[in-house]
Structure formats: structure tokens, C-alpha cells
Amino acid sequence: xxxxxxxVCAASSIALGSLIPFHSAxxxxxxGNPVADAFLALLEAEDGxxxxxxxxxxxxxxxxxxxxxxxxxxxxxxxxxxxxxxVLNNGTxxxxxxxxxxxxxxKTMTMSSDSGGLDIGSFMATDLVLPxxxxxxxSDELPLSGPSYRTLEILDVKxxxxxxxxxxxxxxxxxxxxxxxxxxxxxxxxxxxxRLDAASLDSETEKTLTxxxxxxxxxxxxxxxxxxxxxxTADISELIVSGDDVGTIKLQLTLGxxxxxxxxxxxxxxGSPEDAFGLVQGVTIGGLMIDLQNASLVERVLDMxxxxxxxxxxxxxxxxxxxxxxxxxxLQNQAFQDKVAGALxxxxxxxxxxxxxxxxxxxxxxxxxxxxxxMAPQALPDILGIEIIxxxxx
Numbered sequence: 456x457x458x459x460x461x462x463v464c465a466a467s468s469i470a471l472g473s474l475i476p477f478h479s480a481x482x483x484x485x486x487g488n489p490v491a492d493a494f495l496a497l498l499e500a501e502d503g504x505x506x507x508x509x510x511x512x513x514x515x516x517x518x519x520x521x522x523x524x525x526x527x528x529x530x531x532x533x534x535x536x537x538x539x540x541x542v543l544n545n546g547t548x549x550x551x552x553x554x555x556x557x558x559x560x561x562k563t564m565t566m567s568s569d570s571g572g573l574d575i576g577s578f579m580a581t582d583l584v585l586p587x588x589x590x591x592x593x594s595d596e597l598p599l600s601g602p603s604y605r606t607l608e609i610l611d612v613k614x615x616x617x618x619x620x621x622x623x624x625x626x627x628x629x630x631x632x633x634x635x636x637x638x639x640x641x642x643x644x645x646x647x648x649x650r651l652d653a654a655s656l657d658s659e660t661e662k663t664l665t666x667x668x669x670x671x672x673x674x675x676x677x678x679x680x681x682x683x684x685x686x687x688t689a690d691i692s693e694l695i696v697s698g699d700d701v702g703t704i705k706l707q708l709t710l711g712x713x714x715x716x717x718x719x720x721x722x723x724x725x726g727s728p729e730d731a732f733g734l735v736q737g738v739t740i741g742g743l744m745i746d747l748q749n750a751s752l753v754e755r756v757l758d759m760x761x762x763x764x765x766x767x768x769x770x771x772x773x774x775x776x777x778x779x780x781x782x783x784x785x786l787q788n789q790a791f792q793d794k795v796a797g798a799l800x801x802x803x804x805x806x807x808x809x810x811x812x813x814x815x816x817x818x819x820x821x822x823x824x825x826x827x828x829x830m831a832p833q834a835l836p837d838i839l840g841i842e843i844i845x846x847x848x849x
Contacts, residue, residue, distance in 0.1 A: 483508070493554045494585075498525050500588045504527065505525055507523075543556055558581045559580050559583050561578040571617050575609055575612055576612075577610045578609050579606075584603045605630065606631075625648040628645045629642070641680075648673050651671065674701060687713050693705070701751070704746070705746045706744070709740070738820070739820050740821070744811070746810045749806045757772060776804075786836070788836055795843055799845065807847075811842070812843075819839060
């Protein structure tokens with residue numbers, strides 16, 4: 456949990472992963488309810504142990520389990536998980552061993568280990584399919600299937616890192632609005648009120664935050680995207696990070712060549728960047744837009760850097776602007792260099808907004824982009840149709 460940013464952005468995955476956190480034979484006393492037993496078996500599917508659970512009640516299709524305690528000491532760190540209330544709605548154990556639920560709710564869940572912890576007020580998921588114990592056990596050799604869901608909401612989240620750093624957020628939400636077979640095609644997500652407090656951070660991170668003039672900072676993250684396997688196109692229609700006294704940055708991206716076969720192959724790379732890079736050479740960029748609306752963050756960064764350089768911001772900006780032509784000379788495209796230098800100089804002197812876009816006449820393959828970067832970088836702005844606009848003016 457050293458990287459709190461990654462931990463927060465993956466909070467929904469962490470929570471779902473905590474349902475199958477830990478490979479052993481069932482150590483718990485069976486409840487007699489097949490849905491509850493399937494759920495508890497999943498908690499033990501990989502080096503976990505259900506130490507205890509409290510009262511179990513059934514009413515119609517609703518199964519409620521109180522006070523589940525799970526532990527694992529199979530790794531180098533002692534992991535403890537507790538779930539105060541678990542509600543499983545209209546569950547069935549499928550022939551393949553997967554657990555299918557109309558809904559699941561966890562109330563007051565905590566996970567602690569030597570490297571940090573996770574506290575959740577409540578976790579709710581609908582149309583949930585959890586992988587079988589056999590699938591989890593075989594996940595070292597094969598890609599793990601699932602879990603899948605329609606909506607997921609996590610409230611009152613606190614992530615604690617190994618150095619005591621904490622990040623809190625009010626809500627994590629994710630929705631899968633479309634599927635093609637077992638692959639999602641239409642996704643929305645948001646992280647609401649992600650909060651960093653300088654007093655709850657390690658000294659180095661605290662210093663960075665306070666040097667920027669923040670005692671506390673809060674941001675929101677939202678995104679949405681669609682993938683059409685028939686046309687092999689993917690659109691990130693919205694990826695926004697925003698915060699008061701920070702600003703807003705928005706990304707839009709259109710990609711081609713995202714075939715089902717490519718997605719399947721990427722799922723087997725095991726996270727290897729080299730393997731993934733080789734697979735995406737045929738992916739094309741059809742359009743890109745990055746828009747920054749500043750709300751004091753840029754001034755804070757410039758002030759901090761100017762202070763480190765022993766000068767005021769105006770002098771630092773003047774010095775930085777003077778070096779831009781030299782830094783941009785590597786592009787070997789004088790017209791584009793002048794455009795970029797002019798826009799960046801205007802933005803540095805009056806940091807209101809900065810917009811960068813790419814609108815190629817035809818989708819450009821990644822292989823062509825990389826080849827152009829190495830052989831003829833001066834041609835890249837024209838190939839991609841790159842524009843840069845500062846403060847709303849060319």
C-alpha cells in the first residue's frame with residue numbers, strides 16, 4: 456500500500472478482492488446454507504481462514520451472516536479481516552461453482568495487515584457473479600474470471616499505507632451498463648471527495664503538500680467509456696479529475712483496433728508492460744483531447760519551484776519561458792515549436808486554461824507513432840493533427 460494514489464483509484468477492486476483475499480480446505484463449520492457456505496469457502500479460497508462467524512438468519516432469498524472474522528498468515532504479513540454484517544440476496548451456486556447474487560451488502564468491513572489497512576462503512580453490489588473456489592485456486596496458471604457486477608457502491612472509505620499515510624473518500628461508485636459475453640462494453644465510475652490531510656501523511660509527503668500551500672486537499676474523479684467489439688473501437692468519453700483550489704483536468708480519447716482477441720490476449724499478459732506493448736502496436740489513435748482549467752494549482756507549483764530556485768515567480772517564469780525554444784528544438788518543426796512555445800509562455804504568465812488536442816485525418820497506428828518519434832519527430836504534429844491553445848486563444 457505504498458502508493459496511496461493507486462490504492463484509492465483501485466478501491467473498488469480492493470474491496471471486491473477482499474472477498475477472496477487469501478488455498479485451503481474449508482476450516483469453518485458449515486452453516487447448512489449452500490449460499491452462505493459458498494461465500495465462506497471463497498473467503499478461504501487462497502490461504503485464508505474463516506476464524507469465526509456469528510448468527511446466520513434466512514428470510515426468503517435473503518441470507519444474513521453476522522461478525523465474520525477472516526485471517527491469513529500464509530504470507531510475510533498477518534492479515535485480519537472483519538465484516539460486521541454480510542447480506543446475500545437471492546443467491547445461487549451455479550454448476551460451475553460460481554456464486555451468483557442479485558445483491559450483496561457488507562456493513563462495517565475492516566482489513567488490517569503489517570503494510571496498512573482498509574476500512575469501509577458499507578459495500579453494496581448488484582447482479583454479482585463471484586468466481587468459483589477452483590477458479591481462484593487456478594488463478595496462478597490462468598486468468599481469474601470475475602468477479603463481475605452491474606453496480607458497485609462503497610461508502611466511507613479509509614485507506615492506510617505502510618508508513619501511516621491515510622487517504623479517505625466518501626464514495627466509490629462503478630456501473631457496468633453493457634456487456635459482450637463476459638467482457639464489459641459500457642462502464643462508468645466515480646470517486647467522490649478523495650481527501651488528503653497533511654497531518655496524516657509521512658513527513659516527506661506532508662512537506663510537499665504544505666510547500667504547495669495546502670493543509671488539506673480534496674478531489675473528485677469521474678470517468679466513462681464504451682467499447683464496441685464489432686467495430687473494434689473504444690471511446691473514453693470522460694475522465695475528469697477536479698478539486699477546489701486545484702483545478703480540473705479532462706481527458707477524452709478514441710482508440711481503434713481494440714478487438715476481442717486483443718482484449719483476451721492483454722488479459723493473459725500477467726501485467727507485463729513489455730508483452731502488452733507488443734500487442735498494442737496495431738491499436739490506432741483516432742482523437743485525443745486534454746483540457747486543463749486551472750484553479751490555483753499551477754501558481755502553487757510555480758511558486759514552490761521558484762522558491763527552490765531562490766527567485767520570485769515572475770523571474771522564474773521568465774527564465775522558464777526563455778528555455779522553451781531550446782527544449783522544443785528536438786521536435787525539428789519550427790512552426791509547431793513556435794506555436795507550443797507561445798501557448799506555454801502565455802499560460803505560464805497567466806495560468807487560466809490549457810487545451811491540447813490531436814485530430815488526425817485518419818486513425819494513426821501506435822506502430823507508426825513510435826516509428827515517427829524515432830525517425831522523423833518533426834512529422835508527428837502534422838500526422839496527429841496536434842493543436843495547443845492557452846487561455847482560450849490560439
